Structures are given as C-alpha cells and as structure tokens.
Amino acid sequence: MIPPVKNRKAVLSLALLVLLLVLVFTFFRTSVREQIRTSKGPDPSSAGTPYAAQSPTKKVTLFFVRDDDGLLAPEEREIASDPSPAREAEEVIAELIKGPTGALIASLPPETKLGQLFITKDGTAYVDFSRDLVDRHPSGTDAEVSTVYAVVNSLTLNFKTIKRVFFLIDGEERETLDGHLSLHKPFVPDYSLVAR
Secondary structure, three states: HHHHHHHHHHHHHHHHHHHHHHHHHHHHHHHHHHHHHHHHHOHHHOOOOOOHHHHEEEEEEEEEEOOOOOOOOEEEEEOOOOHHHHHHHHHHHHHHHHOOOOOEEOOOOOOOOEEEEEEOOOOEEEEEEEHHHOOOOOOHHHHHHHHHHHHHHHHHHHHHOOOOOEEEEEOOOOOOOOOOOOOOOOOOOOOOHEEE
C-alpha cells in the first residue's frame, strides 16, 4: 500500500511541475509577443492627431521694415508655446532673424545669432546678439533705428513682462550699432515708428 502513495505523490509533483512549466512558458511567450505588438508602431489612438495639437503654439506680432517709407510694419507668426517668457522671447528673436515672409525688409542681418536672452524682475530684457549684428548691419541712422525698434517693439508688444530692452553684443555693452543710437541704456517701445 505504501508504494502507491509514493507513486501518487510523484505523479502529482510531476503534474504540478509540468503545469508550472506550461504557465511560465505561456507567460513569457505572451509577454514577448506583447512587447513586439506595442513596439511595432505608434499608438493607434494617437493616429490622425495633428502635430499642432500635440505642441501648442502662440501667435506673435513681429516688426519688419516697409520699403516705401522705412516705417515698421507688423507680420504675424506662430511660435512654440513655452511656460518661460524668456524662451518664447528667444523664439521671437529667432523669427526676426529669419526675416519677413512677404514684401517687407528684414530688420536684422540674417547672419545674426542670438547668444542669450534673460528678463529681470523689473522687466528689462537683456538680449545678447553675435557681432554679426554690427558687422553686417547696413549703415545709416534709419537702418539703426529700424533694427533697434523692430526688436524692442516685437518683444514689448508680445510679452507683458518685458518693459524695456537692453542690447549686448557678444556678451558686452557697446556704444552704438553703427555710430548713431547709444546702446548704454535700455530702450522702451516706440510705436510711433509703426505704420498705421
């Protein structure tokens, strides 16, 4: 009588072991299949969602120069929305450097690069441009005024936190861009230079 109980225990142990192996095999096999299934492509629930809906944008107004009278004229653009006003302000400067899309004239030389931009608590935006802004700038008082106020008006109009703009060139203060406007003080906006 004792041998049959041992046999039953052995059979039961063997059956449990086989069942355990089947479960482990099934678990790992479906897990691998699940990984393959999920890594094959994008989530079907996001299919057809436009990129703009995933990355919010903000509409801004930039100022470029009109050819006929030299006044500043507005042009609307969309930039990537960001919680940081300084980051959005950098986007505005990048768009100014790209230049206008229509018949207006660029207010900054296209070779210009933005080094840094930061905004103080009192509302002064310090904008650090590369030396290309000076070296490749067209000469003349009107051109200098247009460049300065295209930047100042574009930043102050679009950002309530910016009240005035201070220009730096390669991280340092400079007397003028081209011998006309003093850069020793921050500039406040002047919308009288904007075409009506």
